[in-house]
Amino acid sequence: MSPTDVHIVELDVRSxxxxxxxPFQLIMDTVKGLQPSDVxxxxxxxxxxxxxGILKMKGYSSTSERMGSDHWVxxxxxxxxxxxxxxxxxxxxxxxxxxxxxxxxxGDESTSCAGHxxxxxxxxxxxxSPRTPTVVLDNRGLEPPQPMMxxxxxxxxxxxxxxxxxxxxxxxxxxxxxxxxxxxxxxxxDQADGTAKVRIEKG
Numbered sequence: 001m002s003p004t005d006v007h008i009v010e011l012d013v014r015s016x017x018x019x020x021x022x023p024f025q026l027i028m029d030t031v032k033g034l035q036p037s038d039v040x041x042x043x044x045x046x047x048x049x050x051x052x053g054i055l056k057m058k059g060y061s062s063t064s065e066r067m068g069s070d071h072w073v074x075x076x077x078x079x080x081x082x083x084x085x086x087x088x089x090x091x092x093x094x095x096x097x098x099x100x101x102x103x104x105x106x107g108d109e110s111t112s113c114a115g116h117x118x119x120x121x122x123x124x125x126x127x128x129s130p131r132t133p134t135v136v137l138d139n140r141g142l143e144p145p146q147p148m149m150x151x152x153x154x155x156x157x158x159x160x161x162x163x164x165x166x167x168x169x170x171x172x173x174x175x176x177x178x179x180x181x182x183x184x185x186x187x188x189x190d191q192a193d194g195t196a197k198v199r200i201e202k203g
Contacts, residue, residue, distance in 0.1 A: 006081075009034060012043035014071070022144035024051075024174045031055065036080035045070040050152030054178065131201070133165035134158055140169050140195060148175045155184070155202055164200045171196040 011030050013023035027042065034040055040060070042048065047064050052074070055062065060076040067073055135154045139147035147168050152175075154164045166172075171188060175198070179186050185201040 006039045007035070007037060008039045008041055010041045010043070014043060014045050017045055017145070020143050022148075022174060024145055024148060024178075027051065031058065031076075034078070036078045038078070039081070040076040042074045042076070044072050044074070047072045048074060048149075050149050050156070053152065053156055054182075057182070131161070131163045133199070134162040135164045137164065137166045139166055147172060148178075151175060151200070152178070155182075155200065158202045160202050162202050164202070166198050166200070167191075168196050168198065170194070172198065 009030065011027065013027065016023040016026065031040060042051075047066070052062050052064070055076055059079045061079065062074055062076045064072055064074045135158065137150055137154060139150060142150070147166070151164065151166050151172075158164060171190070176186070176188070179200060183203045185203065187199045189197045189199075191197060
């Protein structure tokens with residue numbers, strides 16, 4: 001299949017983020033509807049680094065291009081699609097010149113928070129004393145999707161067994177769904193002021 005023959009599915013979440021709306025579920029719903037032969041092109045105001053790792057675990061390679069100060073274009077290609085990510089990205093971006101940065105992630109690289117079945121909710125082990133958090137993040141007051149991005153980026157840097165403790169304005173439902181998919185152990189503690197603390201252990 002040549003780059004000109006691919007079926008491209010595009011999603012622009014810049015307006016969602018400008019309105020301070022969380023686009024993660026919209027992105028994942030779009031990905032869920034993709035065929036292996038489809039190419040997913042995401043437009044965002046920043047490089048979606050945590051998303052690259054999430055979709056890498058779903059078998060997608062990616063190439064990110066910075067088109068301007070607030071415009072990144074990331075092209076995702078499933079490993080079953082034999083056309084290279086770089087050639088498809090070049091076709092998608094034909095006629096444009098990236099401003100600065102280009103990066104790619106292979107779907108065959110090692111993944112974070114792996115080792116547990118997808119979709120299984122895991123509870124903290126009761127036979128061990130709680131481990132001291134490796135990273136503590138206060139995400140209160142941050143606008144979506146920053147709390148989720150900060151948390152996933154911290155998990156990406158952690159080693160298996162290390163703990164990230166976050167404090168959010170509310171229970172992070174989209175993050176919890178992703179933690180289930182990633183196979184991370186976690187506990188949620190509702191606070192008296194309506195906020196929530198989540199203790200996450202990388203699998």
